[in-house]
Amino acid sequence: MKRRLVLAVVTGIAATVAVSASPASAAGGVPHVKGGETVPVYSYENAVRESVWVQTPLDNDLDGVPDKIAVDIVRPRETAERHLKVPVILEGSPYYSCCGRGNESERKQYDASGTIVKQPLYYDNYFVPRGYAFVAADLAGTGRSTGCMDVGGREEVLGAKAVVDWLNGRARATYADGTPAVATRWTNGRTGMIGKSWDGSVANGVAATGVEGLETIVPISAISSWYDYQRYNGVLRAEDYPEFLHRYVNGRPAEACAETLARLDRDSDDATGDYNAYWAERDFRPDARKVRASVFIAHGLNDTNVTTDQFAQWWGRLGVPKKMWLYQAGHVDPFDLRRAEWVDTLHRWFDRWLQGLRNGIDREPRVSIETAPGAWVSERDWPAAPARTQRITLGNGDGTTGTLGGASGRAVRTWTDAPDLSEAAAVAGPNTAVAGRVAFLSAPLSREVRVSGTPSVTLRVRVDKPTTELTARLVDYGTATRVDYLGRGEGITTLPTESCWGASTAADDACYRDTAASLITSDHAIVTRGWQDAAHRVSLRFRTPLRHDRWYTVTVPMQATDQRIAAGHVLGLILQASDNEYSTPQSTGATIRLDLRGSSLSLPLVGRLPAPGATAPAVSAEPVPSTFAPPRFDPLVP
Known part of the structure; x- marks a missing residue:
């Protein structure tokens, strides 16, 4: 069924129907489900906005107390006033304070009391009125979190996993004043993780732990092996790259994370290029069998930052319901390529796996591929079956x-x-x-x-x-x-x-800002x-x-x-x-x-290549001038 997207700025519609305390997946007793899909009935302007700090099982800043992940939440007011329990869309990112997210590099913004007033991207604006909560977590050592960023390691992954555990009643969190914060009062625990680049990479890592309650992930241009991101089969991509990424997103005093930084330098082993225990910790592919969540991958076929083996080797190992978009651009979010179709598909995907609505998206062709500028085809799987x-x-x-x-x-x-x-x-x-x-x-x-x-x-x-x-x-x-x-x-x-x-x-x-394909x-x-x-x-x-x-x-x-x-x-x-x-x-x-x-x-x-002649054909190919600078020393760009 083709659905009509609402493109106007919406101020929010207050629900006038009594809200059941049952999960949204019941689909019959909540006003935000109509005609087999979620619809915007809750006020975004009046939503609950709050921050909590989730306790992790680690202490890698060595201050003697468990590290804490800062989490900013936007959820329907009805979750507080009418005991509505909703699923969660979670994005864990190191970029919220240092660099921003999306094509316009949006950052988190707070009011004078420290309350979140602006979340980057459109996920909260679009999904909260439709009966979801949006949760944005600062990865360890970034933003308002404690701990130290270990660039794809245990601290990063287990810190984000702790947020999923908290949403399911298995971890502790407090408000800024130290009082307990209990997520199970307003969420049914069904969580989906999403994010581009580093954010999508941590979603892969958390899914690979097999954590219960993580129902789906949407990794966009994401890493599945940090070795393959920073090494090309023993070839060094850039010197001191883990340390550079750490410093780029670090939100802690330098002295707090000096030991972590030293370990990144020592254990990543630039001198040999070997795959060792450091890289094995940051390789999610061997644990693909643990993944319980459904997976919706999006990746540019010409991504020279997070290269294409990152999606291909992850996709091939996954034994869960999965879907994928492949497109001709580079390190680009599909929201900036094919906006209406992407939001529509993402909406249906989250409705299926977080709201429990049987909308048929899991029975459609798995793969959508852009074969030429603006030309898309749907296929059952990837690689192509006839290949x-x-x-x-x-x-x-x-x-x-x-x-x-x-x-x-x-x-x-x-x-x-x-x-x-x-x-x-x-x-x-x-x-x-x-x-x-x-x-x-x-x-x-x-x-x-x-x-x-x-x-x-x-x-x-x-x-x-x-x-x-x-x-x-x-x-x-x-x-x-x-x-x-x-x-x-x-x-x-x-x-x-x-x-x-x-x-x-x-x-x-x-x-x-709207976008258009850049062609040559x-x-x-x-x-x-x-x-x-x-x-x-x-x-x-x-x-x-x-x-x-x-x-x-x-x-x-x-x-x-x-x-x-x-x-x-x-x-x-x-x-x-x-x-x-x-x-x-x-x-x-x-x-x-x-x-x-x-x-x-x-x-x-x-198909097949034609039989060759005795000599190669004459080919005219001039060097192509370009504004491109390969991302040797750049971070995962927002």
């Missing part, structure tokens, strides 16, 4: 540019690491020799093919140093209009107009990228140095993707050593010899 992994040989071609498919003979390619070679220069002009890279091209496609899943390239190499970094890029050569995810807005342009999504007060309006016409585009430290080829837990007189097989996994390559276009594979844009190269200056006979590209394809 089959195909092994594609690396042919010798003309001896300079190789072919995808075809005979390699005894051909060898040799190049020396050029750490200053940019991505733009590496992928341009693939028919010419460029120092520091080698190129392979398919024949022009006779019909469209689709890459759906996780490609990789297996390389048989001999290296004159104990290790080298290896970089692979899959490129679509062909002119098309594409989402400009490398531009300043990562695929969107912010407009001067506004639209409103819920009820407002003088301090907290529900109106947000280009003669080529990166389909996916991948990186591998050769010394970590055997295991990410330890290094195995290479001997200069031996051949080794090294597989470079690329990021998951779902892209259609049009008929007439050419698919290219570009190989480099270190990459100075998406990582902090630890260049050894190695010279790499590549044996084409022992090397191949593994592609999850719908």
Whole structure:
């Protein structure tokens, strides 16, 4: 059933019907359920606004008392006056005080007495009138919380979990004056977590504890493994990154968290790039089997900040009801891409899993994918069911540019690491020799093919140093209009107009700047990228140095993707050593010899590549000027 969204600023409608004390999931005795969905009947202006501090089981600031999480709550007045119990939408974030949330970087605001008067984003404006409470928690060591931010670790996750426990009567909390705060007086405990970037990452982490009462999560552009966020298969993304993130969001005096900061520096182990106990603590994927909550993922297929393996490897492990949106932009919230459809879908998702309304959303196709700017399709699952992994040989071609498919003979390619070679220069002009890279091209496609899943390239190499970094890029050569995810807005342009999504007060309006897709016409585009430290080829837990007189097989996994390559276009594979844009190269200056006979590209394809010619086709591809600055040293952007 298509529902009509209310886009006007709503001042709130007071309920005139007696409210049952039963949970909203009863659906028959509450005024906010009508026609199988929740509707706005409660006053947002008159809502209860309060703050509590939830006690956690940890004390990582070592002050001798349990750390506390500051929680700001907006809930219908009827939960206090008429004993209505409602479910909760919870966002845990480190950004509420330091940096802001959403496209307009909104922060929490308080009145002179310390009472919350403005929550970032539209979740409270839209959902509180519909019979939900909205709870915004400052992660440990940020905002008004105590403890110390440990960047994806136990303090962060268990602190947010304690909020879910409190909502279900299993943890203690107090008001500012020290009096007990009891959540079970106004909530039925059914909790959903939501958030973009770091906020969505903590939702993944809390779900992986299996905490009871967490009924659903909506991770947007979120991390499922902090190692894979800060390391690319042993390749260092940026030096001192955990410490940088800690300082960026820290809300405590420096001396209070000096020990935590020292542990982040020591245990993250920049020197080796190894996966160790520190990273295992911040890897939620092995605990996917513990997840009880349903999961609704949203992620940009061209997100270069939180890369696509974060959603792909999480999605594939989940055994719960799940749904996913994939889109062509970068690190962008779907609220700023496809606003009406996103709010409608999110509303139905929360109604299903928090209000218990059987609205059919869990029986619809699981996956919605943007296949081209503004063109969306629905599918049953991901990767695409018809996709089959195909092994594609690396042919010798003309001896300079190789072919995808075809005979390699005894051909060898040799190049020396050029750490200053940019991505733009590496992928341009693939028919010419460029120092520091080698190129392979398919024949022009006779019909469209689709890459759906996780490609990789297996390389048989001999290296004159104990290790080298290896970089692979899959490129679509062909002119098309594409989402400009490398531009300043990562695929969107912010407009001067506004639209409103819920009820407002003088301090907290529900109106947000509209956006439009940012498009570019280009003669080529990166389909996916991948990186591998050769010394970590055997295991990410330890290094195995290479001997200069031996051949080794090294597989470079690329990021998951779902892209259609049009008929007439050419698919290219570009190989480099270190990459100075998406990582902090630890260049050894190695010279790499590549044996084409022992090397191949593994592609999850719908369709097939055409048979190659004896030589690669001529391709015109100019370097693309861009305002993009890869997020090497940036935090997870709000």
